[in-house]
Amino acid sequence: MADTTTPIPRTSWLARIDRVWLAIGIIVLLVALIDTAQVDDVLIFAAKALAGTMPFIAFAVLAIAYLKATGAENLLAKAFEGNPARMIVMAALLGGLSPFCSCEVIPFIAALLAVGAPLGAVMAFWLASPLMDPAMFAITTGAISMEFALAKTVAAIALGMFGGFGTLLLSGTPVFTNPLREKPAVGGCCGVKAPFSAKPVWKFWRDSDRVAIFRSAGLENATFLLKWLTLAYVIEGLMVFYMPADLIANVLGxxxxxxxxxxxxxxxxxxLNGYAAAPLIGDLLDQGMANGAAMSFMIAGGVSSIPAAIAVWALVKPRVFAAYLGFALTGSILAGMAWQLMA
Incomplete structure (x- = not known):
């Protein structure tokens, strides 16, 4: 009798390795092969930089885990109540401070659009949300400076308002007429079914389920931050030892x-990633990169990064997505000019 059971496909060992850790290993191996004498210096540099950032990583991990366990993100729904101008301001403020991951943005925004939230307020949240959160603020402070982190926070909120009010003013034009691909349904990944229905529980440790969320969110974000920052500091080590400072000063000075x-x-x-970009920009600033160019790079790159852009592309038509990128590019240049004058 023939065996009719369907064989279970085996996943290769290479597919099971995290791509970030794989990239780190490949970089170190290449340095060891090409310039053996320098590999220890690159690794020591990365280890010292990572150790120096560790207090900021710990704060970021605990802050995110607490916000997830308490359900504090449900407070964001209040930003989308009231008159449109108020909604835009509140959406930009909360978007720039919220702990949303990229997969949560899609169901949250889908739910808002499904219940008729104005596109201007949604645009404000979309633009501000990927640029700053508690973890990003801590990492940016450690890798660059407190002043830069504060300036980037202000720039994130300002960009959200710029895009939100721009969308509101142009709402009657063909660009924003019938903007959605289709009417979205409430729901999505990360277990977000109704993103603004539950009330936060600040004393989460009394609930075993919320304690489990705190533990899993903390572990997940610690792993995420450690791998990306390790990659960033290894690349930064290469830049320190191999990239001429004059090149940076000439091109981006x-x-x-x-x-x-x-x-x-x-x-x-x-x-690549906001957490990895911060230490790299910090090193480029030390090598002569202009303050304004650093800010415009961080703002434009954060909004156009793949996780942030997918959230927009999945729900709106291409012309609205183009407007999203246009607001990001224009706003990032204005933010860079403002920071150049102040810094």
Missing amino acids: GTGIGTIMLGALVGMPAY
């Missing part, structure tokens, strides 16, 4: 608007 525009244009396609 100076105070002109051209440098700031270049930072934004390079940042949009080249941005």
Whole structure:
């Protein structure tokens, strides 16, 4: 009798390895093969930089875990109540401070659009949300400076308002007429079924389920931050030992608007991850990168990063997505000019 059981496909060992850790291993191996004498210096540099950032990582992990366990993100729904102008301001403020991960943004925004939230307020939240959160603030402070982290927070909120009010003013134009691909349904990944129905429980430790959420969120985010920051600091080590400071100063130095525009244009396609970008930008600043170019790079890249952009592309038509990118590019250049003047 023939065996009719369907064989279970085996996953190769390579597919099971995290791509970030794999990239770190490949970089270190290449340095060891090409310049053996330098590999220890790169690893020591990365280890010291990671150790110096560890208090900020710990704060970020605990802050995110607490917000997840208490359900504090449900308070964001209040930003989408009232008149449109108030909604835009509140959405930008809360978007720039919320602990949303990329997979939660889609169901949350889908639910808001499903119940008729104005596109201007949604646009404000969309633009501000990927740029700053408690973890990002802590990592940026440790890798660059408190001043830069505060400036980026202000820039995130300002960009949200810029896009939100721009959308409100242009709401009658063909760009924003019938903007949705289809009417979205409430629900999505991460267990987000009705993102603004439950009330936060601040004393979460009295509930075993919320304690489990705190534990899992803390472990997940600790792993996430450690791997991305390790990659960032290994790359930073390569930059310190191999990239001439004069090159950075010549290409991204100076105070002109051209440098700031270049930072934004390079940042949009080249941005990997906000947590990894912070230490790399910190090193580039030390090597002569202009302050304004650093800010425009961080703002433009954060909004156009793949997780953030997918959330928008999945729900709205291409012309609205193009407007989203247009607001991001224009706002990032304005933020870079403002920070260049202040810094």
